[in-house]
Amino acid sequence: MGGSVKPVLGNAAARAHFLDRHLLLGPPSGPGRGEPLAEVIRALGFVQVDSVNTVARAHDLILWSRRQQYRPEALLKLLRQRAVFEHWTHDASVVPIQFYPHWRLKFARDRAHMDRRWPKWRREGYAHRFDAVLDQIAAHGPVTSADVGEGEERGGAGWWNWHPSKTALEYLWRSGELAVADRVGFRKVYDLTERVIPEQVLAWHPTEEESVDWAMSAALERLGFGTSGELRAFFDIVTPEEAKRWCAGALAQGRVEEVEIELADGTRRRCYAVPGLADAPAPAAGQRVRILSPFDPALRDRARAERLFGFSYRIEIVVPEPKRRYGYYVFPVLEGLRPVGRIDMKRDGEILAVRAYWPERGGSLGVGREARLVSELERVARLAGCARVDFAEGWRR
Template identity: 25%
Template sequence: VQYDPLNPVGRNPDLVLQARVPGYRVNDWQQAAYTDRLIYDAWDKQACLVLASDWSRRASIRELYRPYHDREVLQAEADVARTILAEIDARGPLSSHDFEDRKRYSDDTWYGQTRANRVLRALWACGEIVTHYRKNGRHYYDRPARIIPEQYYDMPPLLDKEAYTRWIITQRYRAVGLLRPNAEACIWSACGDGAARKLALVQLVEDGTLTPVRVGEKGTLYYMLSSALSLLDAELPEPHVIFMGPLDNMLWDRKAIQHLFDFDYIWEVYKPVAQRRWGYYVLPVFYGDRFIARLDSRLEKGTWNILHWWWEPDIMPDAEMLAALRDATARFLQYLQADRVSVDENVDSVARTTILNGIRLEA
């Protein structure tokens, strides 16, 4: 599950989980990560939450990025790195604010702008330290041996390149469900080069892990987990409305989403306001087997402020769809743990009435 720090209506892990786990509330994932130790923060396709049980399998990812972080940060700041590790070893979980070295850099990068922050992030990416917990979004780091459960930490690392590539590609399909072999490059981060991925796909089909499928009039090639094939013939559940996060696993391959659902989605959060077509943090709205709308909203001081709602051009909402939207609104209010809702007067009147009815249903 991809992590992103922006928090308009919960962070991306919250949005991903509320779309799938009944009764989920904002920040529930932190219990699984920082108390139960079922998951932990790691670098995958981007910063992600991953299973603690996969620690040994991810050794190749840590080694893959180590030369870059050594070259860019750790070799240049070797003394700082040694000091930080010694302090963590002696004192336990620490953040960048616990170190007096506050030298700042002018460039704004993923590492952060202080020397301590940059060294900590480089050590984290290499697996020398792991996030012990977060406080107001800030990482507090400790050694992995004190965080990753012993039965997983002590497992031998998966260093065979072909075996690792088969494993990580299987995880991508497990995360998304249906993927094109030529999906967006960021999806295949840490999955080897094109030749390694091609070989892995052949091997995964041969051993029955993946099945190739052709979709649409042109027979576009996708692959899926063979274990999920039975779902193609399963009876569809009763349709319900889902508000999806912008970095939801299902949306990772935007071109595939356009091909499969005729839904053109672009996350505009980093675009200048004048260049946005929709809004700052727009959530796709899914119903049954299609995308029906887009929602832009914020949680501010206990109030869920709904700023914009756009129906997709071919959508004519009927009674069943509106009833599902009403129920989804009530669930989302519970997920946010909001006290009240405010719907902008410019919001489509049908959506506005339905959302407010959902809030009254919750009350």
């Protein structure tokens, strides 16, 4: 980036713009299904899907944090209505169906990556199963991984040890020949892409240049600001070199501007931003307490969360207890513009069991904050299907 004086976005304002674009400043009210829910997913860009379910699955908690009328069956209904599709960004995700044409570039690049790496990483024989799997689906309809590979030796649970036909399914899905048509429990149901993705969506074939431009500009719109690497990583479609070229070209065209973002420690970091962002009024933030998924899009980039919020959400942090570490499913607690703590909780039958709350600096539980936290826990309990919230002795740390 150039050496001239850049507009400065103070840390509080940067947090406010960032959280507002992640739909975490306004009240989490409004319909939690149908088109309003699809609009939330479009605004976020994608929602990461994860199977771990200590309280609620990651995607359910992410959507619930924005629309607390949301319930898990609403997302499955969007998948069945073809308002969204499943594929990869930085990880497995639910993506708006309108974005599907740009995933053709990702399909091609994922195929090339798999062709390079998978022969070393996976059990042998999966490539020989491609035609048989496709023929089975074409003739007999959608399948799960349990429906293919009759007679093949089943290995362990690790992805490197899947039976060959299951690996073939994953390869064909990642490369775009198959699509996820449904979920049974949490098991993916695969079908031929042309039987899942609407014809009008399949009809558009953007050029590589169009998809690179879309991926970068759509990422910038959803983040507000970022380095070329952060913008590239949002959808994980373009290469680092393409991202740098796009930023340089967009800057020359006035589509982005260079700004300096004040970080939590007072230092500054140069980024590309939506033009005028540094001069725009910062969105207002209240004192609402929100419990977020560890995979929430606002915090999933751990390095950015630490720079912007001073919040180190890493599993290896040792807390002030002998031999105790924060688990992967200790949930961040957000209040207004900052993470104020993290909470260890788990669904246990009809009970939401709260085991510990660890405050960040300045995040201790005064009367008001504790009342807001307890209210949020009661709302989480309803999402999880729990009748009540129980607190372990000594849960306030």
